[in-house]
Amino acid sequence: MQHGKADRNGASRPEETPPKRKRRKRRRRRAFVRDAVVEPTTKETPPQVDTGKPARLQAGRLGESEQDGQRTSYAALDLGTNNCRLLVAVPTRPGHFRVVDAFSRIVRLGEGLSREGRLSEAAMDRAVSALAICAEKLGHRKPRRMRLIATEACRSAQNGEAFIERVKHETGLTLEIIDRQTEARLAVAGCSTLVDRGTEGVVLFDIGGGSSEIALVDISRHRTPRLADHIVAWTSLPVGVVSLAERFGGHHVTRESFSAMVDAVSDMLDRFDDGGRLSKIAAGGRFHLIGTSGTVTTLAGVHLGLARYDRRQVDGLWMERDNVDRMIDTLLSWDFEQRKANPCIGADRADLVLAGCAILEAIRRRWPSERLRVADRGLREGMLNEMMAADGAWRRRRQTGRGK
Incomplete structure (x- = not known):
């Protein structure tokens, strides 16, 4: 039965159904890959806890102390000829991430490399000291996935591989020496x-x-x-x-x-x-x-x-x-x-x-x-983009309703 309203003369008329509101189409922003958000300023502080033994951290592997669902952060470390840099971030809305921890220190790992062809002891000591701080941060954050790379200094140094082994022994970090093409792509x-x-x-x-x-x-x-x-x-x-x-x-x-x-x-x-x-x-x-x-x-x-x-x-x-x-x-x-x-x-x-x-x-x-x-x-940022995309991080957050 159709209900109606009385008109001005008392006659009954059908109630008008309000027109449906048109859904506005969201204009998709034309952009490439993922947006990197502003990186917070992070003070360089030495590790506050000395466990005696380095925490063993393998790039790309989950830690044993937390379940997968409890961790959403991703980490990227870049050890270059001049700098050691770390970013830890969590995915937010599709294509974006928020930095939750960061570290940067000039270590000059490649100092004297062009003359000697080798990494000097002093340069390696500086780099290992910075990497120990990064290991402490990673051990605390326990990222879901991480990628830790080394570039030109380790690529070209005669003792580059030996240095990578030293880093693993003293900090627990396993660094990956990437080639130049990968570096350009990232x-x-x-x-x-x-x-x-x-x-x-x-x-x-x-x-x-x-x-x-x-x-x-x-x-x-x-x-x-x-x-x-x-x-x-x-x-x-x-x-x-x-x-x-x-x-x-x-x-x-x-x-x-x-x-x-x-x-x-x-x-x-x-x-x-x-x-x-x-x-x-x-x-x-x-x-x-x-x-x-x-x-x-x-x-x-x-x-x-x-x-x-x-x-x-x-x-x-x-x-x-x-x-x-x-x-x-x-x-x-x-x-x-x-x-x-x-x-x-x-x-x-x-x-x-x-x-x-x-x-x-x-x-x-x-x-x-x-x-x-x-x-x-x-x-x-390139490593974070690729890891989150490959892991379906943004898709997973949309499904759980947290991608806001």
Whole structure:
């Protein structure tokens, strides 16, 4: 029976069914892979508990003390030629994660490597000390999965494998020495969300301490969710800020010695045949550079005039060609003490930053661009992205209703 309402004359009329509300379609953001969120500032503190024996931590394996469902964190560690870095994060909404712990320390593992071909005892001691802190953090966090990598210093050192064994014995951490192609891919995966909307081509570079990885990315055709799928060429230069500074000097850098550094890196780039894969795209203007390294983030911090380095202001910053030129010229006009006094450079980078600028300048000459995007992210974020995606972390959180 249909119920009705009386009209103005008292006659009964059918009750009108209210129209159904149209569901608004959510516009999907066009982005590649996963977003890396802001990394918290973490103080470097020594381990507070000395158990006498190192906790045995195997990359990719679950700990024995907690059930799978109790742990949602993932960890990524990158031991480079200059830095030791750790991120621990938990997946949040699809494509995102939240950093719950972080650690970074300059250890200069590759100090003297270009001259001696071996890792020095002092450098290994510094690295092991930093890794012990990382092991303590990992033992406390008990991540669901983790990946612990070592790059150029361990790849090229005669005693690299012996050092890896020492790390395992003294800290319980099992490090994986990755090849250069993997390093380039992880850098791309970590910076995917910094590709500008409408861009058709990107040259992404990671200036390290002992090597520099460069990836050419063509996204002019059909785009897939993984930016790394669009790498059309890549190279790894056997030079980084530490090795270049040791070769040409990093304390007293003249304009002549700086030009010599740029020429040396340019000679290496000349041997890289990219087949002109991005030449047409670069000429069309829908093209930009992405730089992930301490060199680029330092330039950005100096450019912004920061009283203290702030990742939130630097990561994702756009720098125009003139800005980069001006900053390099400014650093060249400063002596070592002036560079050291700048809060975004400091004593740890004062002798390395101009070597990094020389590598950057050689890259800019090879692939001229009006814009450079600064990335304070890279290998660790790339590893976290890949582990969470492979593990179905975001899909699992949607199913349990926690992906908010």
